[in-house]
Amino acid sequence: MHPTTNIESMIIHSYLTTFGRYLMLMGRTFSVPERFRMFWKQYVKEMEQLGVNSIGIVLLISFFIGAVICIQMKLNIESPWMPRWVAGFTTREIMLLEFSSSIMCLILAGKVGSNIASELGTMRVTQQIDALDIMGINSASYLILPKILGMLTIMPFLVIFSSAMGIGGAYGTAFIGHIMTPDDLTLGLQHDFIPWFLWMSIIKSQFFAFIISSVPAYYGYTVEGGSVNVGKASTDAVVSSSMLILFSDVFLTQLLS
């Protein structure tokens, strides 16, 4: 066999092995919780830790991105041939269709992904996961399922908050920066609104929420070794989930548009 082909087959084998292990872990994760009371407690805790604690950064980034998009649109596509509401219209479409679902999830992949991978990785190397297994608890289900479901639950709210804050940022440029009149902005924001786009954004974000929570959970849960490997798992988790979000965004956008 040609050496290059050999290396390619090894890489493919490695990817398939990782994917197979990921599927097996998900198989263990999606099982009926042993104690619903304990599951509920974990679920609420994860919603707070992963979702509610991310609201601040989501709002902050969305506000400034909304403002910047509005300024860029106004300054760069202004022309006597263009209606004055175009900047508001494009700001809404960009925020709703891409930023609040995909880009915001990319940002969360960094924050939430590294959090999940390092938490589970540390639990693995300090034998806390072994302790759960010895007690006869399905550790994958107990630790990972509340994270995935918590993220899936909170994500639509983050998308809506992000879109709303982005529009708030656009109004900021109109009221404070006087880039355009608030009436023109309002006209643009209301122009030709297609409610499906909001649903599309939420549907996309659900896929990304699953990636953000399950991929880092896989990397963290399967760590072997010590703190160096926990750090590596955390980095791998963020890189892999970001790549998967970008790839799946292309397919989902094509599929849902």
Added chain:
Amino acid sequence: MIEVKNLYKSFDEKQVLKGISTVFEDGKTNLIIGQSGSGKTVLIKNLVGLLEPTSGQILYDGRDFVHMSKEEKVMMRREMGMIFQSAALFDSLTVLENVMFPLDMFSSMTLRERKKRAMDCLDRVNLIGAENKYPGEISGGMQKRVAIARAISMNPKYLFCDEPNSGLDPKTSLVIDDLLHSITQEFKMTTIINTHDMNSVMGIGENIVFIYEGHKEWQGVSSDIMHSTNQKLTDFIFASDLLKDMRAAILKNE
């Protein structure tokens, strides 16, 4: 009683356990001793099911653990308690919550009953007053005692301890040893302790299994060690010149 029959475990080409057969008796503190890398931890991990043996049998009161179904193993594990080398307490839970955790998961007690049971276990390990602290806020010895309290909260039939004295000073080690010994007798458990600590060996070893390079080299009680003619065992136990001299002096005086 736990019977191990002809247990083998390999990692790729490397054979770590080479046909170990032994019996760990009820109501006794059974010790597994041996040099680092001799296979003690691998043996204990096989016993609790964290590793699958390559071949052989592990019988818990006659029940073959190796060939049990996944569900049967889960049920079987509820009869086990384990104390890890690092204590393995859950960082995000307080001391009380750590001890209550197995009760929360598996018992049908009310919250008040679970709390009472957990406090009784903490009382048993002399940790009343530390219940609202987090594992990061207490000493290593206290963490080990919390791990003991958590392990006994469900009244296990089998208690496993992986180097419970590692990282502890000699005085705290004695406290942990005494605690494990008295709990074993009180709850009539089968306790298996994996240790390097010679104080534990001489102090609480009621059934000692010496592992050497993956096989059982010697088995007996602590009083037999002094008169043992097994060179590998005596080289391991009386490794320092001081201990060698002490042994020679004791044998001379007898």
